[in-house]
Amino acid sequence: MQNFCELCMIIQKLRFFSNMELSSKYNPSEIEGKWYEYWLNHGIFHSEPDGREAYTVVIPPPNVTGVLHMGHVLNETIQDILVRHARQQGKNACWVPGTDHASIATEAKVVNRLASQGIKKTDLTREEFLKHAWAWTEEHGGIILKQLRRLGCSCDWDRTAFTMDEKRSASVLKVFCDLYEKGLIYRGVRMVNWDPKALTALSDEEVIFKEHQGKLYYLRYRTVEDPEKYAVVATTRPETIMGDTAMCINPNDPKNAWLKGKHVIVPLVNRQIPVIEDEYVDVEFGTGCLKVTPAHDINDYMLGEKHHLQSIDIFNDNGTLSEAAGLYVGMDRFDVREQIEKDLAEAGLLEKVEAYTNNVGCSERTGVPIEPKLSMQWFLKMEHLAQIALEPVMKDEIMFYPQKYKNTYRHWLENIKDWCISRQLWWGHRIPAYYLPDGRFVVAPTVEDALKKAQAINPSVTAADLRQDPDCLDTWFSSWLWPISLFDGINTPGNKEISYYYPTADLVTGPDIIFFWVARMIMAGYEYEGKMPFKHVYFTGIVRDKLGRKMSKSLGNSPDPLDLIDRYGADGVRMGMMLSAPAGNDILFDESLCEQGRNFSGKIWNAFRLVKGWQVDDSVKATDAQRQAMKWMSAKITDTLVEVEDLFGKYRLSEALTLLYKLFWDEFSSWYLEAIKPEYGKPQNAETYRTTLHYFDILLRSLHPFMPFITEHLWQALEDRKEGETICNQEAKCENQEQKAVLDDFEIAKQIITGIRNVRAQKNIGNKVDLTVQAVNVSDVPFRAVVEKLGGVKEIEHVAEKAASATSFLAGNSEYAVLLDGLVDTAEEVAKLKKELEYLEGFLASVNKKLGNERFVQNAKPEIVANERKKQADAEQKIAALKASIEQLSK
C-alpha cells in the first residue's frame, strides 16, 4: 500500500514537472498551496528542543477576530524571511503563532452583534455574555492564521496559542497574584481615563489626542459680594459648570486681584463657589480666570486636592448627565454643550464665543472623547519595572532597529506613571480578587486558594460568601507575558522549553506599540525570567498608499492582501512589500511593486526553462567562453552572498533582496546565461550544465527566504529529490574566496561588450565585427572569449594605431575599435573623440590640481594620494590614446 502511494506521488510529480516545463508562463496559484501542504506534511516548520542552536520568534498576536491587512503582510513577511533564513542556516527555527483576545475590541464587536439581534449586554448575565463572546471567537477566530499560510509563513502551527487559552490564562493570574504579593499591584480611587462608549477605564497609552475644531466659551460668573459685577471664565466645556466647585485666579494677576477672597455664582446653576488662588493658572490664557471642576479634569482634580475642594461628579458612566448635575439630567454631554450655550446666551451669561482648536483625548478603540473620571481601579506600580527595563536597551543588550527608538523608549520609561490594569469588561482575564462580606478582599489564582486566605481573615467565611471582582485585566497584561507564557515559563519555571527557546531572537513589530507591548515585555522578561525576552527588535514602518496616506477602511485605499496574492502570487506580494521596506521607514505601497515581484518570479521561471531545456551531451567540451563565464559567476555569487549575509546581520532586508534580485536578473540571466548559452539547436556540454545547475541551486536557496514558493518548486525540479527533501533547510553557502581581480576584469569585459553593442546600435550592424585593441595584447583582453561571444566579434587584433575606418571607445584603460569598412563618418568620429578628450582633460586637471596642492600631499592619507596618482596616470594614458586617434583621423 505504501509503495503504491509512493508510486502515485512519483507519477504525479512527473506529470507535474513535465507540464510545467511546457508552460511558458509561471502560474503561482497552481503550486503555492501544494508546497505549503508539502511543508506541513513533512513537519518542516515544527520545532522541538534539540542540540542545535535555537532561533525563536514569537508572532505579535493579531486580534483573534481580525483579518489580514497590509500591515500584517509587511510584518509577517519580515518575520518569515528571518525565520526561513535561520532555518536554512541549520538553526532550530521556531516561530510561534497565536492570537490575542483583544479584550476591548472584541467585546465591542460582540456587543454590536448582540445589539443587531436586539439583545442588550445589560440584559445578559456575565456567563451568557461570555457564551456569545466565545461563539463569536470560534466563528471568526483563526481566520487570520489561515491567511498567514497563504502568505507562506512558516509558523509552527502545532504551537498555536491564544492569550485566553488555559496556559496563558493561568500565567496571567499567577503573575497578577505574584505582583500583588510583591506589593506592586494596588487598588485605589484615582483619576482615570474613562471611555463612555466602552464603559471602561483605559490606560494612558490607550488615549490618543486628536485635534478638534471646537469653541471657547466666555461665561459670566457674578460675584456674590456685588451682584452687579461678574468675572469671565473661558472654557471649552461649558457643560461641566454644574461640577464647578471653585474659581481660580493667579495670585500675581493684577487684573483679577479684585476677585480675591470673593465668591462667585455658577451661571444657571446658581451655586456659590469660592474664588481661590493658585499659580497654576496661566494669566495669559483667556481672562486669567479658571473654573475648577475637580471631578472632570485631571488638573482641576489636583487643584481640588490641594485646596480641599468638593468634587461633584455630574456624569453617568455613559456620558449622560447624572442627578448630581441638577440640570439637563439624562442628556448626552455633547447635546448639553449645545443646549447650554443657548441657555447661557438667553440668560445673558455668555459673554462671547470664539473658534478654538484644541487637542481632545479620545479612546484608541472606540474613538469617543474620554472623560477623566474618579474611580476605583487596579494599578500596577511601574517604578521598579521601568528601572529594570531601561538599562538593557540603553546599553544595546537589546538592540533596536532602527536605533532612534531608543530615545522614545527612554523618555517613556523615565516619565512613566502607574498602569491602570483593570477594565470594566467581561471579555478577558477576570481579576483574581475576592471580596469578603465585610468589604475586605484577598487575591488568589483560584476560588479554593481565595477561600483559604479569606478564612485566615475570618474563619466563618464560606465559598458562597466570596464575591469575585467583576473587572477584567487590560489585554496587554496578558500580551506582556507572551514570550514567556508561550513556553509555559510562568506556570512551570525552568521547564525544558523555556530554557531552550528563551530568550527569543528577533521581535518584529510596529513602533506604535513600543509602550503597549515592547517595553512591557522587557519588564516582564527581566522580572520573571531574569533575562531579556528578545535580543533584537525590528520596528517596521507604517504601510501607506502611494500618496502617503495611511491605509484605512474608511478611505478604501487598502488592497485586500488575499486578492493581491491571487493576482501576483504570494512570492510576488512578498517581493513587492520587501522591495521598499527599510526598517523603521514607512513604506508607500503601490501595486506596481507586486507587479515587479511577479515579473521577477517570471524571470526565474524562464531562466529555469532555458537551463532545464538543454540537451546535455557528455562528449562535448566546455568552450573558453563558458569556462571564463563560470569562473566569473562563481566569484560573483560568492561576493554577493557575503554581502547579503552582512545585510541580514544588519536587518537590512530590502537591500539584501535588491542585491539578490540584481544577482539573478542582471548577472546570472543577462550576462552569465547569455555567455554560456549553446548555439541554437546545439546541446549543452555536461560540465557547463552541471555547474549551471549548481549556481541555480545556490541562487534559489539564497532567494528562498524572500520567495519561498517558487524557489521550493524549482529546487524540487532542478534535480531528483527524495520525498521529504526541501529547500527550507538548504543553506546558500559560498564556497570560494573572494576574487576581486576576476570581478574587476569582468566589469571591463562588460564595458567592451557594451561598447561594441553601442556601435552596433548606432551603425545598425547585425553581422559579426572585427575588433582592434591598442595598449594591451590580445591575450590580455579580459574575458576575451566572453567578449567575442557576447560582442559578436569575428576576431580581435592588436594594433599600434587605430584604423581610419573604425570607430572607437574606451574600456578599462585602453581604446577599442570596431572596424567599419567605410561606414565611418570621420567628422562625427573626431567630434565624439574630442568630446571624450575634453572630459578627460578636465578630469585630469582636477586631479593635477589636487596633487599640486602641497597641503593635500602632506595631509592626506598615503593611500588616498597614491590613488590620485593612479587616476592621473590612467587619465594621461587615455588622453594619449585619444589624441593619437584624433590626429590620425584628421590626417
Place this chain on the structure above:
RNA sequence: GGACGAAUAGCGCAGCUGGUUCAGAGCAUCUGCCUUACAAGCAGAGGGUCGGGGGUUCGAAUCCCUCUUCGUCCACCA
C-alpha cells in the same frame, strides 16, 4: 510647548568613522528590437549645484551652526 528623525534623479530610496563604492542602483521615462527562456522581455540612453545660507578643512552629500519644510513621539493652557 518639548524631544527625535528626515530632506540626494520624475518617484520611493542607498550612500557607515570626511578622500575610488562618490554622486549611486531600482522603478518610471526615452530610443532601438516580436533575437530561438522570458515583450510581464532584450539591448542601449538621458536625468541630480545632494532643501537654503554660513562655517571647519588641503578636501564636505558626509562634520558644526542656522533657517525652511515635512514626519513621528511625548506633553495638554482650562
